[in-house]
Amino acid sequence: MRVTTETKAATRQRILEAAQSLFNRQGFDAATTRDIARAAQIAAGTLFNYFPTKESIAMCLVAEAHAQAVEHFQAGPAQDASEPLSLEEELFAHVAAGLRKLKPYRKYLTAVLDTSLSPLHSDQADGEPSLRVAHLEAVSQIVARHKRDAGPSTVALHLYWTLYTGVLVFWSKDASPRQEETLALLDQSLAMFVGWLSAPTNSTEPPERRG
Amino acid sequence: MRVTTETKAATRQRILEAAQSLFNRQGFDAATTRDIARAAQIAAGTLFNYFPTKESIAMCLVAEAHAQAVEHFQAGPAQDASEPLSLEEELFAHVAAGLRKLKPYRKYLTAVLDTSLSPLHSDQADGEPSLRVAHLEAVSQIVARHKRDAGPSTVALHLYWTLYTGVLVFWSKDASPRQEETLALLDQSLAMFVGWLSAPTNSTEPPERRG
DNA sequence: CGTAGAATATGAGCGTGCTCATTATACAAT
DNA sequence: ATTGTATAATGAGCACGCTCATATTCTACG
Numbered sequence: 001m002r003v004t005t006e007t008k009a010a011t012r013q014r015i016l017e018a019a020q021s022l023f024n025r026q027g028f029d030a031a032t033t034r035d036i037a038r039a040a041q042i043a044a045g046t047l048f049n050y051f052p053t054k055e056s057i058a059m060c061l062v063a064e065a066h067a068q069a070v071e072h073f074q075a076g077p078a079q080d081a082s083e084p085l086s087l088e089e090e091l092f093a094h095v096a097a098g099l100r101k102l103k104p105y106r107k108y109l110t111a112v113l114d115t116s117l118s119p120l121h122s123d124q125a126d127g128e129p130s131l132r133v134a135h136l137e138a139v140s141q142i143v144a145r146h147k148r149d150a151g152p153s154t155v156a157l158h159l160y161w162t163l164y165t166g167v168l169v170f171w172s173k174d175a176s177p178r179q180e181e182t183l184a185l186l187d188q189s190l191a192m193f194v195g196w197l198s199a200p201t202n203s204t205e206p207p208e209r210r211g
Numbered sequence: 212m213r214v215t216t217e218t219k220a221a222t223r224q225r226i227l228e229a230a231q232s233l234f235n236r237q238g239f240d241a242a243t244t245r246d247i248a249r250a251a252q253i254a255a256g257t258l259f260n261y262f263p264t265k266e267s268i269a270m271c272l273v274a275e276a277h278a279q280a281v282e283h284f285q286a287g288p289a290q291d292a293s294e295p296l297s298l299e300e301e302l303f304a305h306v307a308a309g310l311r312k313l314k315p316y317r318k319y320l321t322a323v324l325d326t327s328l329s330p331l332h333s334d335q336a337d338g339e340p341s342l343r344v345a346h347l348e349a350v351s352q353i354v355a356r357h358k359r360d361a362g363p364s365t366v367a368l369h370l371y372w373t374l375y376t377g378v379l380v381f382w383s384k385d386a387s388p389r390q391e392e393t394l395a396l397l398d399q400s401l402a403m404f405v406g407w408l409s410a411p412t413n414s415t416e417p418p419e420r421r422g
Numbered sequence: 423c424g425t426a427g428a429a430t431a432t433g434a435g436c437g438t439g440c441t442c443a444t445t446a447t448a449c450a451a452t
Numbered sequence: 453a454t455t456g457t458a459t460a461a462t463g464a465g466c467a468c469g470c471t472c473a474t475a476t477t478c479t480a481c482g
Contacts, residue, residue, distance in 0.1 A: 004429075004478065033469060043432045048470065114325040119377070120384045155399055158381070159374070162400075166330070166373030173331045188366055188407075189373075195410065196403040215448065215459080244439060254462045259440060 012050050014040040019057045020104075028058060028108035059116045062105050063131045069101035070138055087146040088194045094138060095164065095186055099171060099179075109172045117168070119161050136161060143197070156197060163189040223261050225251040230268045231315075239269060239319035270327045273316050274342045280312035281349055298357040299405045305353060306375065306397055309346070310382060310390075320383045328379075330372050347372060354408070367408060374400040 018039035022031035033054050037047045051057045073094055085093065102109065115121060117132060139160060140151040152160070167189055171182040229250035233242035244265050248258045262268045284305055296304065313320065326332060328343060350371060351362040363371070378400055382393040 008430085029468095032467080034467095044469095045433060045471075046431050049430070052470095054469065110329075118321075119380060155396060158396065159377070159399060159403060162373060162377030162380075163370070166370070166377075169330060169373075170369070185366060185369065188370060191410070192370060192403055192407040195406055196399075199402070199406065219460085243437080245437095255439095256441075256463060257461050260460070263440095265439065 008050075011040065011042060011046075015042070015047060015050055015057065016061060020061055023058065023061075023108045024104065028111035055111060055116060058105075058108060058112050059131070062102065062109065062112050063134075065101045065105060066098060066131050066134065069098045070134060072101070073097045073138075087143065087197075088190050090142050090146070091139065091190050091194070092186065094142060095167070095190075096183065098135070099182070106172055109168060113165060113168055113172070117165055119158060119165075132161065135164070147197075152197065159196070160193055163193055219261075222251065222253060222257075226253070226258060226261055226268065227272060231272055234269065234272075234319045235315065239322035266322060266327060269316075269319060269323050270342070273313065273320065273323050274345075276312045276316060277309060277342050277345065280309045281345060283312070284308045284349075298354065298408075299401050301353050301357070302350065302401050302405070303397065305349060306378070306401075307394065310393070317383055320379060324376060324379055324383070328376055330369060330376075343372065346375070358408075363408065370407070371404055374404055 015036065019031070019036045022035055022039060025031075026035075033047055034044045036054075036057070037044045040047070051060070116130075119132070121132075136157050140157065143156075144151045167182060167186050170185050171179060174182045176182075226247065230242070230247045233246055233250060236242075244258055245255045247265075247268070248255045251258070262271070327341075330343070332343075347368050351368065354367075355362045378393060378397045381396050382390060385393045387393075
């Protein structure tokens with residue numbers, strides 16, 4: 001049964017590549033599932049044996065790129081550099097690294113943002129951990145390292161995610177030459193978040209329930 | 212030609228009422244445009260002579276409710292009360308009033324949030340001003356009254372809108388008894404926003420370009 | 423080999439939001 | 453009344469994402 005398994009993986013990869021190419025060329029909506037199936041050399045229905053929805057294909061592409069970004073970032077600099085970065089600087093570096101990796105998907109990111117990245121979309125139990133969970137975990141670690149306490153509270157993470165998706169939405173339509181307006185917005189968003197975090201009551205989740 | 216004009220207005224109203232009823236009973240997705248047309252006693256295609264898309268029907272319902280909220284709020288108290296409210300308190304009162312008016316639409320608000328309320332969706336030139344523009348205008352006035360300067364900057368309004376839609380998304384799924392968790396989140400969001408606004412550089416838009 | 427059984431591929435078909443050529447209606451001019 | 457014209461209503465039909473009964477292929481065992 002090894003042959004078929006390898007075949008399945010190859011087919012899955014062909015679907016992802018076909019989808020990426022078509023999404024980039026014509027956008028998410030204009031690229032039909034029949035188009036993608038034809039480009040991947042499978043029947044229209046077969047596509048849904050590999051992905052439950054059209055949107056899940058895009059989500060998979062984005063999640064893969066994001067996983068790469070996290071990997072690169074954690075192995076990258078700023079870990080024990082000569083002059084340590086501030087919390088705000090480190091968060092900025094983290095998000096900016098993610099944006100660089102997501103750049104090929106920028107144009108059709110909104111298709112995924114609208115639903116899968118919503119803070120209330122259940123993080124599907126199957127498959128790899130969701131992009132949101134992975135991203136928030138990385139942020140939690142960064143904050144905890146700077147605040148020397150338990151991680152940020154649930155509401156803090158919710159506010160962070162709201163601001164982050166706001167940046168992504170803006171980025172997906174940013175027409176400035178090198179998306180510098182997005183970086184400016186990110187700067188302001190993080191300043192807002194870190195400033196609020198430093199307020200006396202909101203810094204961290206209590207390690208254990210009081211009482 | 213008066214008769215037909217009145218008929219058209221009546222038909223439009225029947226569509227809105229039918230849609231509201233069906234959206235509430237079965238949700239936005241489950242209520243088909245054919246259902247709505249049948250309930251409004253028109254043919255399936257006729258519905259699209261009155262509204263360009265299914266979503267625009269929901270948007271219209273929400274915008275109407277919001278307009279009522281603004282009207283009630285501006286005629287309400289807190290204008291020149293004995294003890295003046297702080298900026299944060301006034302913004303809280305404004306948003307809370309909006310939530311009260313939007314309560315009947317809470318369950319299917321996400322259908323509208325996903326697209327029409329996005330900060331990058333072009334505010335359609337035809338018809339009434341968009342919900343977003345109307346809301347941000349009210350916020351601008353409140354901020355300007357407190358800051359004694361020009362209104363908040365573009366990026367400030369963008370950040371506000373991001374936080375506001377974050378609250379709406381949370382609210383649409385809030386299962387706590389009286390949606391008190393939403394109010395808590397709103398409280399934190401506004402604290403964050405007002406705190407950032409008070410930072411030296413971000414307070415207001417410069418009245419004129421420097422130089 | 424042959425064949426049973428599991429895994430996978432297939433494409434006709436469903437219901438959807440939406441379009442558009444056609445039909446029906448309302449009103450003005452004669 | 454009759455005709456002409458603008459306007460609105462109609463529903464068959466389109467393309468879409470997605471489903472599912474059927475067909476096909478692969479593997480294991482006698």
